[in-house]
Amino acid sequence: MSDAPSSWSDRLLGGFRKTSDRLSENIAPVGNTRLDDATLDEIEDALIMSDLGPEAAGRVRAALREQRFGAEITERQLREAVAEEIAAILRPVAKPLEVTAFPRPQVILVIGVNGSGKTTTIAKLAHLFMEDDYEVMLAAGDTFRAAAIGQLQTWADRVGVPLVRGPEGGDPASIVFDAVKRGTDEGTDALIVDTAGRLQNKRELMDELAKIRKVLGRLNPEAPHDVVLVLDATNGQNALSQIDVFKEVAGVTGLIMTKLDGTARGGVLVAAAQKYGLPIHAIGVGEQMDDLRPFDPDLVARVIAGVA
C-alpha cells in the first residue's frame, strides 16, 4: 500500500528526519571541541531543546563526562557518543508485543486520546500480527462516537480481519465479552480492542475500563493481557503528561508512539523511555498499514542522533 517501497530503515530515516535535523541543528554549534563542563552544558541544553527531557539529557551528559572529559572530540564522534547513550536508554524498554497468551485469545486493550492515531495503530498492529500468521480480531469498544466504529470497520476491511461491533452508545463491556467468546470459538490468537479516549472525563473512562476488566476477568482472569497506550509524538512533552494520567486511570503496560514522521519532536520517545521505563512496543512513522514496526532501539538512536 505504501508508495515508498524502500527498506524500513530508509523509511524510518525519512520519518525521523525532522527530529534528527533538530538535534543536529542544536548540537552543531558545539562543533569540534574539547569536552569541558561548559561544552557539556551546551550539549545538555541542545538535548533538552530536542525534546529528550531533562532526565535523559542529564544522563547523556553524565555518561559523556565520565567517558571523555577533557578529550578533543569531533562533531561526528559527539553524535556517535550521543547515539550510544540514547541507545542505552532505549534498549531496556524495547519489547515487541508478542502473542503468548494461553488460553487464546490474547486480549490487547488499546487506549489513548482521540486523534492520537489509535484506530490506525490498531489496524497496523493487526497487519503486523498477520504477517506472523496470527489470527486477529478487532473489537469496537469505542462506542461513544459512531464515526469511530465506522472508521475501525473501514480499517478492518482493508486489513482483512473481522470486527465485533455494536450500536453507537452500546455497552463496550458487552461488545468485548462477545468478542472474546467469538474469538475463543474461532481460534483467534489476538483480540485488539479499541476503547474510548475520553481523558477529559477521567471518572467515566475509569468506570468503563473497570467494567471491561470485570467482564473480561469472568472469561479469562489473565485478560486483558496488555493495555497499550498510543501516544502522538507531535504533542511533545504533553505526551508525557498523558502517560501520567493513563497510568493512573488504566494501568498501562506498554506504549506505542505514532506520527514520528513529520515531527521534530521525536526526542520525546527518549524522554518517555527514561522517565517511565514502560515497554515501547512499536513506533508509527506514517499513515499506511505497514508503517508500524517493532521498535529497534539501536537503529532509532542512530537515526535521532543523525548517524544512521
Ligand SMILES: Nc1nc2c(ncn2[C@@H]2O[C@H](COP(=O)(O)OP(=O)(O)OP(=O)(O)O)[C@@H](O)[C@H]2O)c(=O)[nH]1
Ligand atoms: N503521519 C502520520 N499520521 C498518522 C500516524 N498514525 C495515525 N496518523 C493519522 O492521524 C490521524 C488520526 O488517526 P486515527 O487513527 O484516526 O486516530 P484516533 O486516535 O483513532 O482518533 P479518533 O478517530 O479521533 O478517535 C489520521 O489522519 C491518521 O492517518 C503516523 O504514524 N504518522
